[in-house]
Amino acid sequence: MCAQCVAELLGTSSETTxxxxxxxxxxxxxxxxxxxxxxxxxxxxxxxPDSFHAGGVS
Amino acid sequence: MRAPGAVELMEExxxxxxxxxxxxxxxxxxxxxxxxxxxxxxxxxMTHSPFASERLAVESLLVTLLFAWxxxxxxxxxxxxxxxxxxxxxxxxxxxxxxxxxxxxxxFSLVVLPLALLVTLPYASCVAFFRNASxxxxxxxxxxxxxxxxxxxxxxGQNWQMLGIVxxxxxxxxxxxxxxxxxxxxxxxxxxxxxxxxxxxxxxIANVTTFFAAAVVTWLVIDLLLSAIYxxxxxxxxxxxxxxxxxAALRKATQVAALLAMMTGATxxxxxxxxxxxxxxxxxxxxxxxxxxASIQAVVRRPAYAWRAPKDARSEPSExxxxxxxxxxxxxxxxxxxxxxxxxxxxxxDRSPQAPPEPAHPTVTLWIGVxxxxxxGIGLVQFLRRRxxxxxxxxxxxxxxxxxxxxxxxASVAADQLPEQAWLALADQLAAQSxxxxxxxxxxxxxxxxxxxxxxxxxxxxxxxxxxRSELKRRARIHQxxxxxxxxxxxxxxxxxxxxxxGVDVVDRVQVDQLRLAFQEMKSYAEQH
Numbered sequence: 337m338c339a340q341c342v343a344e345l346l347g348t349s350s351e352t353t354x355x356x357x358x359x360x361x362x363x364x365x366x367x368x369x370x371x372x373x374x375x376x377x378x379x380x381x382x383x384x385p386d387s388f389h390a391g392g393v394s
Numbered sequence: 395m396r397a398p399g400a401v402e403l404m405e406e407x408x409x410x411x412x413x414x415x416x417x418x419x420x421x422x423x424x425x426x427x428x429x430x431x432x433x434x435x436x437x438x439x440m441t442h443s444p445f446a447s448e449r450l451a452v453e454s455l456l457v458t459l460l461f462a463w464x465x466x467x468x469x470x471x472x473x474x475x476x477x478x479x480x481x482x483x484x485x486x487x488x489x490x491x492x493x494x495x496x497x498x499x500x501x502f503s504l505v506v507l508p509l510a511l512l513v514t515l516p517y518a519s520c521v522a523f524f525r526n527a528s529x530x531x532x533x534x535x536x537x538x539x540x541x542x543x544x545x546x547x548x549x550x551g552q553n554w555q556m557l558g559i560v561x562x563x564x565x566x567x568x569x570x571x572x573x574x575x576x577x578x579x580x581x582x583x584x585x586x587x588x589x590x591x592x593x594x595x596x597x598x599i600a601n602v603t604t605f606f607a608a609a610v611v612t613w614l615v616i617d618l619l620l621s622a623i624y625x626x627x628x629x630x631x632x633x634x635x636x637x638x639x640x641x642a643a644l645r646k647a648t649q650v651a652a653l654l655a656m657m658t659g660a661t662x663x664x665x666x667x668x669x670x671x672x673x674x675x676x677x678x679x680x681x682x683x684x685x686x687x688a689s690i691q692a693v694v695r696r697p698a699y700a701w702r703a704p705k706d707a708r709s710e711p712s713e714x715x716x717x718x719x720x721x722x723x724x725x726x727x728x729x730x731x732x733x734x735x736x737x738x739x740x741x742x743x744d745r746s747p748q749a750p751p752e753p754a755h756p757t758v759t760l761w762i763g764v765x766x767x768x769x770x771g772i773g774l775v776q777f778l779r780r781r782x783x784x785x786x787x788x789x790x791x792x793x794x795x796x797x798x799x800x801x802x803x804x805a806s807v808a809a810d811q812l813p814e815q816a817w818l819a820l821a822d823q824l825a826a827q828s829x830x831x832x833x834x835x836x837x838x839x840x841x842x843x844x845x846x847x848x849x850x851x852x853x854x855x856x857x858x859x860x861x862x863r864s865e866l867k868r869r870a871r872i873h874q875x876x877x878x879x880x881x882x883x884x885x886x887x888x889x890x891x892x893x894x895x896x897g898v899d900v901v902d903r904v905q906v907d908q909l910r911l912a913f914q915e916m917k918s919y920a921e922q923h
Contacts, residue, residue, distance in 0.1 A: 359498045366501030370461050373504055374436070374454040381440035382447055 400555035407622035425467020522546035525624035809842035
């Protein structure tokens with residue numbers, strides 16, 4: 337039995353190992369993207385002038 | 395297969411959520427509530443905190459982690475809803491695997507969906523794609539992204555209609571939630587009299603934070619509904635090839651049939667039991683003559699029948715029994731009646747035909763007697779208590795000199811620690827010692843004590859002058875406005891005190907005299923009305 341057959345039997349082909357790696361990279365990138373967006377949202381909120389809140393919106 | 399209509403789909407989604415077990419809803423709340431609360435705190439912190447810039451990085455990271463947390467639970471929720479609608483089980487990935495797929499895709503919805511809304515046309519399909527992906531990320535044997543894409547482009551018109559209806563519902567729900575948030579503190583104050591912090595800020599409750607909180611609550615409801623809707627869309631979409639909807643309908647029909655069979659069997663057995671019971675009841679029982687006669691006698695003696703009988707035919711002796719004997723008879727009958735009732739409550743009532751006859755109900759005269767005795771007893775107790783509370787009047791010995799019994803520099807001093815005159819005497823004493831600031835406080839406490847004696851306010855250590863003013867206003871309203879001018883008088887009085895006590899200037903004799911004058915004005919007005 338050759339090495340490729342063993343790898344196929346064990347389900348550790350190069351395609352299956354690549355998928356979690358790309359997913360992991362995508363997940364990390366996605367969460368960094370969320371962090372960046374929330375960060376800039378918070379920065380925008382922090383820069384609102386106090387007069388915007390002082391009298392309420394009514 | 396015909397595409398289910400948008401309204402039909404929404405109704406089915408609502409039904410699905412109503413039938414969902416508590417654990418499914420708990421899965422949703424466990425994921426969404428922390429994120430929503432975290433986001434709300436983040437927005438409030440960033441808009442109001444002077445240290446927002448310092449905390450921005452850490453708090454935005456926390457919100458990101460809560461977002462990631464929510465996405466995992468959203469996938470689990472949709473998986474559970476799918477299993478519920480398909481009446482079967484679907485193999486699920488492990489939690490890390492679900493998390494990886496969700497985190498790899500869902501963050502990009504924050505960019506893609508606004509852009510799709512801008513372009514407009516692909517918006518519905520994009521919403522469907524990201525929602526579907528949450529469902530298929532949990533499935534073990536599916537390529538989540540491919541399946542999500544396939545199901546997202548199906549029935550596009552229905553998808554648009556449904557999103558339009560949901561958007562309209564969201565606006566209405568937001569308006570309702572906002573109205574509740576704004577009106578609730580006032581309603582609580584109206585019905586309970588409790589003036590909470592939210593009621594005290596009045597119209598300023600309509601601020602950005604309240605709007606955002608209402609939006610968060612609205613989204614919690616709408617998000618759950620959308621999850622159920624897209625689960626149903628995927629279910630019907632997949633059923634075109636798999637026939638899963640037919641299998642689910644067959645399973646439900648089988649369950650209903652089994653339930654009907656059980657109910658029919660139960661009804662038959664219950665009918666048989668009822669027939670047996672009726673037969674047993676209609677069996678002739680041996681008649682006890684003595685009991686029958688006693689019952690007849692008891693019935694004919696009732697006022698409802700006695701008035702019709704001729705006087706001569708009555709079996710009572712011509713002379714009525716003595717008062718004591720009548721009372722004794724009635725008490726005996728009442729005791730037997732109470733004993734019988736107790737027996738019946740305790741379940742030990744003798745239902746055998748051989749049981750002695752039941753005595754008649756206590757007469758009205760007995761109840762009148764018992765009532766009179768009770769009233770007499772209550773009156774006697776009240777008389778004794780009042781007599782005990784009366785104390786011999788002693789002659790007034792005049793006002794005792796005040797020797798600073800309280801430390802006015804302490805914040806914990808309350809107005810009810812001394813009587814009004816003692817506070818005023820203390821104020822005079824302190825003013826004579828040129829300690830005008832403490833004298834100011836003593837006069838103010840005298841004012842509070844006076845109002846408390848007049849039952850216009852209730853002294854509490856934690857109350858501020860603003861609290862007392864609100865309380866006075868409320869009490870004045872109860873007195874139909876006759877005491878309304880007392881409120882500005884008290885406000886003037888409190889204002890003079892606060893200016894001197896909390897101000898930076900040194901308090902002088904003039905301020906003490908002014909406060910004394912304000913106190914006298916307030917007092918004379920309250921005494922006249």
